[in-house]
Amino acid sequence: MTTMVSLRDVTKVFPGKEGPVRAVDGLSLDIAKGEIFGVIGYSGAGKSTLVRLMNALELPDSGDVVVDGQSLTRASERELRRARTGIGFIFQQFNLWSSRSVAGNVGYPLRVAGWSRKRREERVAELLDFVGLGDKARQYPDQLSGGQKQRVGIARALATSPALLLADESTSALDPETTRDVLDLLRRINTELGVTIVVITHEMAVVSYLCHRVAVLEAGKVVELGDVYDVFSAPQRDVTRRFIGTALHDRPGPDVVARLRERHPGRIVTVTVREVTGEDRTPLTETFRAHDVDASVVFGGITEVGARPLGSLTFELVGAPDRVDAVLDDLRVRSDVVEYDDAGRPLPSRTTATTAAVGGASSEEVR
Template identity: 65%
Template structure:
């Protein structure tokens, strides 16, 4: 549905130029929920704005539903934008209009008849669970309700693509879950391709089918969400996974654990099939090794188990070595050593470390309500 081919976006000239998006080649499949994650300044918001040409590329190609939009004129771009909806972190609703007025505004600009507008607005407010708020104003709504209005407005003209730029960052965890559930319904029931931009791995874990990790304008890793969680290669990805899961003891936590557990400690990855908790239990029994869980966590990603357990092992040293070798044949194992001979876990996060990013990276801000109005006019072919 969306293809980036060596897409690059540069802001500024000369030595002060910033490569916000740097030679990105990436595909988003039709009908999937695709996540793009990165720390602040990674270039993810700039990347998503290349999709609807709110930011034109400096070089390379962006192909949307078979059309290379980098070669289109403004009139042709308006037709492409008609098939792309967008929701924002700060909602960008027009406070002077009711909920129904906000949702119906793109339809009015697109010159739908009054009857068609009313019917479509009614359908959308019912879909997002706000049928009783049609006459309310944005100032009377909660943050979650405002984002639901934003989603309804983005869906007004029946787009094939929905871009969600940090759409849950301003919401509390419970409201975030509700909005993510709604986005999954949009994808599943309406067949809309959804691209989610976020700095929260929990969002990716909850909603996305595939994910791309960005750092300093580049895509450093991408793939199915479970695979990226299970075998993160890039340092930025490992940090995101560790921060989200909290299933491995950090360096400071490990030091505290060693005071209480002086024996040999290992961290074992828990995955679907081989390397499951049952396998660990069976291996301990087979090798005659005692194992006490001292840290860990297991959750589900894509309806499959994922996480890790940190154990203190006791018993014959040769049996412990055989156990570790046995477990390593089916899953990842980090040998943390003992209190007297400690070893670090390369996948552990360091407490208090700031995330690595690019402070001089250009990130486009949210469009203000009036900016959205102008964009809506351009998108739907009305007067400029």
């Protein structure tokens, strides 16, 4: 794996009303060339500071930041200016000049870099065609939709052919349909141009749709790191579980369980559904049948994370108590299972088996 971005024991401290704030705290991280890497965290986790360290808009108080083989921490101002031409930046609020046309906005970095007018015009036309705005060159930002403005911002970020593209909350100002269009464009940039992309976001749905790997930030530290599917399917930290809950919406809360109990008197349980690559692909329906237990889906959902199925289904189970206990023990061997009490709270597990490493029921098993 060739590394595009490497941070080693990086710390950045800012003054605060109640004392120094460690926005980034001894953080180490490697991002590979050619990947789409997500950095996710709640407000104050250190995301924006981290991305500013990656393009040397901020310099660390300690540690080292290396981008494409060059240390930004030890570089001179002249070297930093040259290094920044290889790093594109996409802003949350577009940051377009209202007094400049679309072509003028896209071509501005090339003008600063000293490109001739003819070369600028050719490059701008090429970029606007790539982002689907070839007919908008003479228009101005206030004539564009939010999605079109962000496409202009992306074209501008690509002007100098950067090897690294940083996207800081680049879809948070957009509606869901426009967000998907922008994410598809970023995917094209990655696959067709080979650009490494770092996505800074608080939206887990963005990470699940776009990214290959993800780092979860909390209080300036990386608390979870790995393949997006692995982090989603077996989260280790509470902060990650909260993010996943906002993206999947597949597990009932206590109030929902209470409403379900009004209509379903049987035992209410939730079963995690994951992709299974091993030999155990016994369908859930066959498992229930083998124990002579009736099961009805009453809540849940399955989505794709990195083109792989993930989610959970909540069942009402009806049958003799010992048979229901047996089917739950069977399911716990290969999946995460939660049963709820009358108040809608999760009951303690009846087994100590570690299921996260085994994998859950697959989408093929639910039929």
